[in-house]
Amino acid sequence: MSTIAARVMGQALDRVEGADKVRGLAPYAFEHPVPEPAYLSAVRSTVAAGQITGIDCSRASAQSGVLAVLTYLNAPRVGTDDGELRILQSDQVAFRGQFVAAVIAETSEIARHAAGLVRVDYRPRPHDVELADAHGPDQLRVPQQIWPLFPIETDKGDVDAGLASAAIQLDETYRTPWYHHNPLEPHTTIACWTTEGVTLYVSTQYPAGVQHTVAEAFRLEPAQVRVRSPHVGGGFGAKLPRHSDVILAVMAAQLVAGRPVRFALTRHQMFSQTGYRSPTIQRVRLGADTDGRLVAVAHESVEQTSRLREFAEHATRATPTMYATPHLRTRQRLAALDLPSPTIMRAPGESTGLFALESALDELAIACGVDPVELRVRNEPAEHPLDGLPFSSRGLVGCLREGARRFGWQPRDATPRARRDNGWLVGTGMAASTYPAMQLPGTKVTIRATPDGRHIVSLAAVDIGTGTRTALAQVAADALRVDLDRVELRLGDTAYPPAAQEGGSAGISSWGATICAGADELRRRLSTEYGDTVPADGLEVTVDMPENQYLGRYVMHSFGAQFAEVRVHEETGEIRVPRQLGVYAVGRVVNPKTARSQLIGGMTMGLSMALHEASVLDPRYGHVVNHDLASYHISSNADVGAVEAYWIEEDDPYVNPMGTKGIGEIGIVGAAAAIANAVHHATGVRVRELPITCDKLLP
Amino acid sequence: MRPFRYERATDAANAVALLARAPQAAFLGGGTNLVDLMKLDVARPELLVDVRRVTPRTIEQLPDGGVRIGAGVTNSDLAADPLIRRRYPVVAQAVLNGASTQLRNLATVGGNLLQRTRCLYFQDITTACNKREPGTGCSAIEGHNRDLAILGTSPDCIATNPSDLAVALAAMDATVQTIGPDGSRAIPLTELHRLPGSEPQHDNVLTHGELIMAVVLPPLPFATRSYYRKIRDRASYAFALVSVAAAIDLVDGQVRDVRIALGGVAPKPWRATRAEDLLRGGPVDEERLRRAAEAELADARPQADNAFKIPLARNAIVRTVLDLVEAAP
């Protein structure tokens, strides 16, 4: 494969819809003008496990303006096996905060008030909600399925012997807490039943997924479900799987058929309804020789899932890709608890896993007396450490060197707690990062060429705020070999051909590869059938995403190097991060402006992960108690210092016709470890449990 | 959220009268706390009496050299006021350390002083809370209590008062002027809020329908050297883990007067009188400061998650006063 020529790709263009967004002219799902909307408000369970023994809707129903109250007694039966989506199907409660009823009313205020008047009685069961080291092997299980690309557990060589024989041995446990995605735009839906089926406006990362889920649940043909998502205000993975809010809205709309029902989750509800990143307990054991060359790596992670839907954070998944070692083992265990289901959150697996692994590498560097950058260079593998395949491209060492140079890593005295500035201890730290370069199945594209030279490219992909609409148009222009203003990109509607989800940093790669195939097909037909002239009524082609012939022959990953400077107040433990710098090898960068925003956004989320975010579970009740943005801290502007993101030139002919490897997630990976490592350098305190708060650093 | 009525008071007496007639009514300032609590169904007023037009919105110098701040002054205007910034910098700093620009633009001085605790269980009607529903129990004592109080708590409630402004005003010996059904009165700010004891539902000593009209700062020349230091989990937009308001009057290296108040550690702004007493009449150095701080914190009763507040408060007191001394001209 060779990559297509870049004429429009590579330009730092503004977002095409930017001005509309700033002016409030880009409607988000909830804002679509619909005639005579009704409003939905949900009632959530107040026990973590148990049975509903009674529901009294009389006060709610009696409110003027209430149209209907939905409970398991009158809700439509749904045709899905997905436990999370099977809401209001029985009297059983599977987690605290699960939907147990809902009110449909003329206004959102009436709906919300009446929802508070629904009285639900329960017979609670004892619940099990705490992920602890104490979870015995009988409660822990190996996950059944993870993304098919990645083996759940890996083995190579004899890890125990390797560890035992190593001159330098390290055995530490690292912990990460729950995280909630908290996109700015809450999860919202408008649902309307018509004689043809259901029309939905949904804030989603996967319109075709919503279409199929709703069709299955309500026993419709997919063609009877139309999902529109022209603009989405962030997702971070939370809007990728289907959640019960969409099901509830469609159920409600069925009760008031013909009227559109509007439903927006409250911020509180988003802490129990939209997934989260599982906490992890990770044990990392490293064995190395005195020069820091790894002899053995063992990485085990324990995570939680719900009893309704399995999801594994898979914190060990990046480990086999990182460093050369003769002996390697990864293990993955899950505890199924009486809690909501976790889900994908920006770099699932990598962001938690590399916090542990890259912290451990820093500890190893100190134990061996080797510079942390040099340690990673020394352990650079020639081929994939597990399966022996070549990498399609591997820019880790280039990123490490370029990052060290730009950051001014050297000269660096490795002694901890040795630099002071006006009451603040100063330190620097670094970590490596990686993320797989993927292409997700399920995309089709239609390209219509018109005689006046325009090309209408349509697919049900979405722009969740990342700049996809702009970058994908740039890809299309180069694929079609035309100027950008000749391309009309139509997204965000299942009336267009289906598209894979916006996830896995694979949007541009999957959709772009399909557009390239469509452009080829268009050219082929124009030349073979029309003498290279577009016929008067235009020419339309529809193609599927092509298979990548190099899959299974090369391992495809992005890499990066993260650097951070931190300051810790000597007397109060307050932490500031004046500088973060990342250098990435991500293949071709389609739009340097929106790409940079993704990378610095990822790094900022990594800062937030390092210092601020943590959902706090109260095990007695079984729910997250800091369920709002005043108490679930996300880094504020004042926390974010200089954030610099760069990339090295990388021409990867194997990943896809554009040579892109994805940029949405890698920025967060390793960022927290770089900060934790810098905190150690500044203070001498190794924090192995995130977030790093001042109490952990108090003298 | 429940339905409620809204009325705009025509003058202060009318506001008081409207409340006196309605036991389930509340004054409305900027609404940034009250309306949030209504949405959470924690506050359930049937009537809101908007007092923004009937409480003074001016800041004026008094004949004795003090300053009167109208209860309707917004937090933003208070922080930007040149008189306050020059004469009582600790007050302006405390306000700017709280909330966000948008919230400060709306929030009033009266509302700020009476904002309710941020205890997570208080704000969640599905959990037990003695402050919200007397007699139901306190979820925080055996729950998540990292943010809560170490001083002045009771077996019934360990909530903190969240106001930064109140901490600075406590250090300045401010008084609160009110009018109520029984007439006007002046309450020292340090006596406005009460400790929970066995009645945590009462945050303060005001009676139903008692309207805050103003806060009066006494003339305090040495307050030009005052400072607010807030330690929190992020650099901005978070409530205090610990905060310190301090002012010092040094004459020939001896402490003639000193003011220290703490936030984030108690159910009310905590005036550190014990520490002040130990410091007055002697020199300031790290050792004396540390001993004074330790004496102030000697009665601290930490919970499972917040013992760190003791060393944090001690170090914060020492650092804040030393910074004031070192910054001296």
Ligand SMILES: Cc1cc2nc3c(=O)[nH]c(=O)nc-3n(C[C@H](O)[C@H](O)[C@H](O)COP(=O)(O)OP(=O)(O)OC[C@H]3O[C@@H](n4cnc5c(N)ncnc54)[C@H](O)[C@@H]3O)c2cc1C
């Ligand atoms: C996300 C967030 C972060 C915040 N961070 C901080 C922070 O870091 N530090 C901080 O100090 N604050 C913080 N705040 C709180 C903010 O300062 C208060 O919400 C605000 O000061 C309240 O003022 P208001 O005028 O809006 O009060 P309202 O919400 O209108 O009223 C609050 C209470 O005061 C009563 N009231 C109002 N005016 C009077 C009066 N004149 N006389 C008698 N009673 C009256 C009301 O009845 C009500 O009980 C934060 C708030 C939010 C939402």
Ligand code: SF4
């Ligand atoms: S500390 Fe006070 S406010 Fe918090 S739960 Fe206990 S009683 Fe309620």
